[in-house]
Amino acid sequence: MEVGDFLEYENSEMHVVANTGQSLECISIERSSSGKLRLECKEGTAEADLGELNAKLQILQKVKEEKQRISCGSPAHSHVNIDSQCSADKFPVIDGKVQSETPCQEIPSIASSLNYTHSNQSGSIDQCSRPSEGVIESGSSASAVYSNLKPDLSMSDGEICLDKLSIRELHELFKVTFGRETTVKDKQWLKRRIAMSLTNSCDVSATTFIIKNNKIVRKFEEESSGNMNAGSLISSGNMTEEEDVNFKDSSAVNACGIEDNQVVSETRPEIGLEDENYQTGQRAAKRIRRPTKRYIEELSENESREHNPRLSISNKPMGLGHVSPTLNVRPARNAFSEVRTYGTRLDSLGGSDVQIPCVSRVRRSRPRKDIASLMKFHPTSMGEAEKLSNKLLEHSSDAGSEFPDKVLKSRMPSKFHQPSSSEPVKEQCPVIGPVELRQELRPKRADPSSHTSDDNNIVTVPTAKGGMRRKHHRAWTLVEVIKLVEGVSRCGAGRWSEIKRLSFASYSYRTSVDLKDKWRNLLKASFALTPAPADEGINLRKHGTAPIPEKILLRVRELAEMNSQVPPNYSSSQLASGGGSVHGDRSGYL
DNA sequence: TTTAGGG
């Protein structure tokens, strides 16, 4: 739907792009996934028009030529690359080659930023790229697109060139493109990288790039990286979110640092931690280009890890009982959007604390990771875009969407795991973090909201095993104790699950085992304190820690005696059944 | 899954 609107807007411009089926798809897709970004893309493409396209193509050609030159040994073509990127972006400015000013180093960052942007925008790129994946490998997706638009231009040449180039030449090209040298010998990788840089530029250009253009550039300079948004906004008017901008910046930085083929994947994970948005972006990015070997490996690993954990997690909440009722497990895609929002909330709440409750519950059975660490990751942000993207993913594809999802998942976990490696965590937490975490957290929170604050008490205790186990300590309140006593009196000691159900339905954090333990303590206290019921005030004296009214203790004792014969010693009146059973609570009751 | 116990 949205797309349609946009189309109307820019139809005039769009035609050109529209002509190529791919371009259209891209645009529409982008739109759906994230309104903002897409718009830019559309605009950009629209603006590009034939003229621009031509210019771009020319640039590409230049690049090719330059590459060849480079092979010869001429280095100064960084700007050329940039131009290509620019052209890819949307802006016609490309010809101007503003970049000449930008140092080589910047280029990589830009490229990365572009990539990120893409990803953020949602899967738009993905889809676009996908159709032309083959092309991408050979050359740059952008080039492919353009070529489609205008066969006239010899864009295809660029692609071909990549294939033809020798490793050394590729290295040169790489150097020109990214402003740094690479030792990678993998020809495929080099080609891919180069192609990607080109491709990315196209999509990304809207935001980052624009900034670089003359006008935008100005703003950029004035406002600096942080304000990148403004620049993008201005250009497209779509981008407004700071998050996006930030994201881009960060991504750019990361990208610069990373040279590996997986730049994207690696970089992202880091970013992802910080920004959830980023994750979504990652997806897109990944989609765009074919996954690197390594990347694939990571994914598979991550998935394996995550999936298991996830499942476990989903189940666990159940244990909570009433708490979990609302859990809705959604497909990962959907979750994404929520997740982000969640992340924010969590952070605001205090991250670990809030989450913990939920998690704690879950974790009961097993050690879990720090949620806090996870929480950090979720930066906040994305809103609609995410949702849209999610939708897209779902709709669009099973094929494509899954891939990205996986990536995200893999990433998240990996990140978490590594940093938080302290914990062997098995499952849930990490997994949850990315996708389900939010969901679960939410519902849980809601229930326990009253106690939420309390939940924070969780403490991590080092275990002999080396794992950390969380101990969440929640002091028993008088009310709870009373309820417990009531429950015992009603159901009898030992019917913990029953009592839990009847009297502690609203206390998700009290499990039947907890009740049992508490009862045990009460029993002990009741007997220890006042061998003789007569002393009512005694309780207090004991440790000074006797919040529990004697009355209750007496009651406990009473019940204990009734149900079972507790320690004969203490119990003044033993039941007939008697036996000397020390704690045979159940033995005779009822 | 729920209990009972040990730690």
Place this chain on the structure above:
DNA sequence: CCCTAAA
């Protein structure tokens, strides 16, 4: 509180 053996 956690963990586990038993049931």
